[in-house]
Amino acid sequence: MRFGVRQFELALMHRMRDLEAAKVEDALKDMGATRAELRAAHTQWTAMAHSGRAPKGRSLFRMALGPPAYEGVHQVGSLTCDVAHWRLPSWPELRFEVLLGPGGEVWNQWFVRPGGARPLSFADLVPWSCVVADVGEAFPGACHLEGSAPQHWTVGFTYEGTRYRARFVYGLYQRLDRADDDPA
Structure with a gap:
């Protein structure tokens, strides 16, 4: 099975079920996805992330998500790391960010808001x-x-x-x- 954006979103939602199961269930209905598809996506992503044969770092995300919407550098204290952002359909106002170390290893992966934090009550x-x-x-x-x-x-x-x-x-x-x- 090809692993693409839909499967990546489902793999993220699998972990989100830990804290917000009802929200994930609603998202599955909106996507026309099943719990079995959610589990399969998580299993496949985990296997790829730990496989000795699968691409690593940015290449793994590129394989699943295509080219990033943004690539650049990010200063973290005295370190400079590469950063890549992808747009995901389920969260259109946010970007999925991957921070990469000097050797191309993934240091962090999470959602960010383009342009920085927004006012929040x-x-x-x-x-x-x-x-x-x-x-x-x-x-x-x-x-x-x-x-x-x-x-x-x-x-x-x-x-x-x-x-x-x-x-x-x-x-x-x-x-x-x-x-x-x-x-x-």
Whole structure:
């Protein structure tokens, strides 16, 4: 089976089901996809990512997604890395970003907003509507924390005296938890 944009989106959604299963189910219906197709896409992507014969780094993403919409360099502290962005139909306002190290290895992969963070209010925290940078910029004192699984991120912040943890998968907002209710 050829692995393309549709399968890549399904592979991303497979991990998103960890935190936002209902949203993924709605997306599957909109795409006319089945849970079996979701699982198959995840299995195929994982196999390709760990195969000794499959392309690595940017080449793997190019094989699945075609040429990037943008390629350039990105400064991370004192390091300069390559960056590539792809447009995905299920998230048209965002870009899927891959940061690559000097040897072409993938350092990070997640959703970003072109042009940087957008203004965000607490009421704007709707699943799949914002990215890590949006939440980090919107809430003073926000701190980035490790996620609970691969490709998960957390941003901790306080709003009106209550501590929260915004949960992300591939940098895309999934849900909000009260920090006091969360042992992690």
